[in-house]
Amino acid sequence: MSNPNYARPFDPPTPAALIPLPPGAIAPAGWLADWSRAASAGYTGHMDEVDIEFQRAWAVDHQMTGERLAWPRGAWPYEGGGYWFDGLAKLGLALGDTELTDQARRRLGVVMDNMHPDSILFLWWLDQRRAEDIAAVGVDGEWPIWACGLLGRALTGYYAGSRDPRALATLEMAYSGDRRRLGLGWGISNLWPAFDTYAWTGNAEIAAGLTALFEDDRAHSAGQASWQRYRQAPGANEANDHVVHFLESTTPWALGYLWTGRRQWLETALAWHDLLAREALQPSGAPVADEYWGPTGAFRGSETCDVAGYLWSQMALLSVCGAGRLADRAERLFFNAGPATVNRDWHSHVYFQSPNRLQPDSPPYPHGPQASGNNYRRSHMPLCCTAALNRIVPGYVTQMWMATPDAGLAAVAYGPCRVGALVADGLPVEIVCDTAYPFAETLTFTVNPAHAAQFPLSFRLPGWCGEPRLSLNGAPLAALPDANGFVRLARCWQPGDVVELVFPMTPTVATGVDRNADDAPYATVSYGPLLFALPIGEAGDANTPDPAARWQYGLDPAAAFTVEREALPARWDWPLASPLRLKTTALPIDWQPDPAAPRLPAAATATGPAEEVTLAPYGCTKLRVSMFPVVTTG
Ligand SMILES: [Zn+2]
Numbered sequence: 001m002s003n004p005n006y007a008r009p010f011d012p013p014t015p016a017a018l019i020p021l022p023p024g025a026i027a028p029a030g031w032l033a034d035w036s037r038a039a040s041a042g043y044t045g046h047m048d049e050v051d052i053e054f055q056r057a058w059a060v061d062h063q064m065t066g067e068r069l070a071w072p073r074g075a076w077p078y079e080g081g082g083y084w085f086d087g088l089a090k091l092g093l094a095l096g097d098t099e100l101t102d103q104a105r106r107r108l109g110v111v112m113d114n115m116h117p118d119s120i121l122f123l124w125w126l127d128q129r130r131a132e133d134i135a136a137v138g139v140d141g142e143w144p145i146w147a148c149g150l151l152g153r154a155l156t157g158y159y160a161g162s163r164d165p166r167a168l169a170t171l172e173m174a175y176s177g178d179r180r181r182l183g184l185g186w187g188i189s190n191l192w193p194a195f196d197t198y199a200w201t202g203n204a205e206i207a208a209g210l211t212a213l214f215e216d217d218r219a220h221s222a223g224q225a226s227w228q229r230y231r232q233a234p235g236a237n238e239a240n241d242h243v244v245h246f247l248e249s250t251t252p253w254a255l256g257y258l259w260t261g262r263r264q265w266l267e268t269a270l271a272w273h274d275l276l277a278r279e280a281l282q283p284s285g286a287p288v289a290d291e292y293w294g295p296t297g298a299f300r301g302s303e304t305c306d307v308a309g310y311l312w313s314q315m316a317l318l319s320v321c322g323a324g325r326l327a328d329r330a331e332r333l334f335f336n337a338g339p340a341t342v343n344r345d346w347h348s349h350v351y352f353q354s355p356n357r358l359q360p361d362s363p364p365y366p367h368g369p370q371a372s373g374n375n376y377r378r379s380h381m382p383l384c385c386t387a388a389l390n391r392i393v394p395g396y397v398t399q400m401w402m403a404t405p406d407a408g409l410a411a412v413a414y415g416p417c418r419v420g421a422l423v424a425d426g427l428p429v430e431i432v433c434d435t436a437y438p439f440a441e442t443l444t445f446t447v448n449p450a451h452a453a454q455f456p457l458s459f460r461l462p463g464w465c466g467e468p469r470l471s472l473n474g475a476p477l478a479a480l481p482d483a484n485g486f487v488r489l490a491r492c493w494q495p496g497d498v499v500e501l502v503f504p505m506t507p508t509v510a511t512g513v514d515r516n517a518d519d520a521p522y523a524t525v526s527y528g529p530l531l532f533a534l535p536i537g538e539a540g541d542a543n544t545p546d547p548a549a550r551w552q553y554g555l556d557p558a559a560a561f562t563v564e565r566e567a568l569p570a571r572w573d574w575p576l577a578s579p580l581r582l583k584t585t586a587l588p589i590d591w592q593p594d595p596a597a598p599r600l601p602a603a604a605t606a607t608g609p610a611e612e613v614t615l616a617p618y619g620c621t622k623l624r625v626s627m628f629p630v631v632t633t634g
Pocket residue numbers: 303304305306383384385386388
């Protein structure tokens with residue numbers, strides 16, 4: 001089956017389970033629109049003011065050659081530009097903001113206007129007939145080739161939303177010619193945009209490159225050694241990896257399933273991601289990535305690049321296989337780790353976030369900006385996270401709905417939005433999702449096809465929700481999930497039909513042990529997809545804890561909770577004074593962590609009677625405890 005509205009002319013015969021809609025089809029609304037506009041007004045529309053490196057990104061007068069193609073020698077803006085332009089174009093299209101889209105067109109236009117068939121990928125001033133240029137892109141384990149893939153992804157997103165023919169011509173020039181190029185790079189980042197370019201153009205040279213990667217096990221050069229490992233399913237004792245490298249080197253192999261029809265490619269990619277989730281997922285939804293993966297832990301860090309990259313990877317895998325559990329991961333990440341990356345005004349950000357953040361400059365991470373990586377700052381060195389944070393909001397908004405092979409649409413990730421798309425035989429439909437989710441349990445969808453017509457709509461039922469409720473025009477329907485966790489309504493839709501979904505939430509406590517701290521027991525509190533934390537008050541800014549704040553508490557996993565809820569404020573900015581709160585009791589404990597090596601106590605004993613505490617969504621806090629020491633009583 002092939003979707004008549006969104007299938008591309010050269011999509012291979014094995015169809016993707018879900019087809020991303022062009023950026024611009026989905027507009028954020030409600031709290032999500034507030035947050036999207038804050039991203040635009042803060043970082044995304046103004047990166048040239050953040051650091052001169054962003055002015056240099058793919059700029060006509062910043063042409064690095066020779067040894068300067070090493071990232072510390074001047075080539076870094078090729079990475080940063082790719083990340084930023086991806087977010088810039090998609091956010092502009094999602095918001096219908098011409099200032100953003102004009103900026104994206106202008107910056108990508110430098111590459112689009114200068115490309116020629118002998119360029120090396122998008123490095124248009126290099127020439128693949130010159131041996132010294134070919135040698136130069138091999139520095140740092142072929143880092144420049146990897147950086148090009150980030151620009152390739154920015155261009156495919158921009159092309160899907162704009163249909164600017166220069167973008168497609170640029171992509172085709174970059175990925176045709178020397179077919180080995182797809183198999184090079186520090187990560188396998190060029191594979192996905194090359195696949196998309198083939199699907200649009202049918203270019204035979206790109207097809208040969210893809211076939212060599214997916215069909216011919218002997219066709220590999222030394223340059224791919226770092227990601228060869230991920231062609232096979234993980235074994236029993238896998239060494240950890242740099243998480244950006246892991247995400248960029250595992251995820252694209254799933255395309256092998258679409259290219260060859262062999263399901264093993266997909267299962268291998270999913271197995272690696274399941275390994276990462278099992279070993280390293282933090283309660284915020286982000287993997288431990290400081291900058292390598294490691295065991296879930298109260299003071300382990302998650303690099304902001306990996307918040308963006310993990311969201312990208314889960315949604316990309318979801319589009320290939322359709323498994324709703326991947327969208328569960330994406331929602332949990334986006335609603336928790338997402339807002340923790342940036343301050344409320346989008347003028348400062350962290351490089352690393354951790355479940356517990358008690359004070360600035362702690363802990364001293366072994367990579368990146370080390371201790372200061374935990375602080376909210378205008379930018380961090382290296383600048384990767386300052387660039388990558390621009391991908392988070394548009395990465396979610398533009399993929400909340402996807403097209404289905406049966407000419408319908410699927411709601412894959414939730415929040416207030418409006419989607420305008422084509423269904424059935426090219427029929428326009430607009431669907432408005434009115435909700436304060438995840439701060440409320442009810443989602444109301446008003447379906448407006450241009451005229452009454454038969455087509456299917458699918459809705460994801462979150463895995464955490466035990467008893468979802470579904471109704472159509474007020475009449476209850478069975479909310480029975482299919483194998484992928486979706487409920488499908490195939491019917492003749494009338495303009496004004498209303499679907500209501502209710503996802504009842506209850507406070508839940510999960511427990512585990514922190515393997516970074518001699519198996520110290522911990523407890524976390526969730527409510528639907530939201531992680532809750534004990535907030536530490538901010539004395540003027542997000543890096544200064546209120547000296548009077550008390551956070552030395554342990555939690556009894558059997559504690560009872562009450563839910564307090566108010567209407568959302570007129571403008572949403574993840575306020576510390578959250579309109580959704582959980583009240584519970586906690587036990588005071590003696591806990592004085594060393595800022596240079598903070599850890600959970602191996603055992604926690606109550607030093608006084610239980611006290612009432614108020615928990616807020618993790619994403620509303622900048623200083624917090626969300627992995628609590630466990631105190632058991634009676
Ligand atoms: Zn980073």
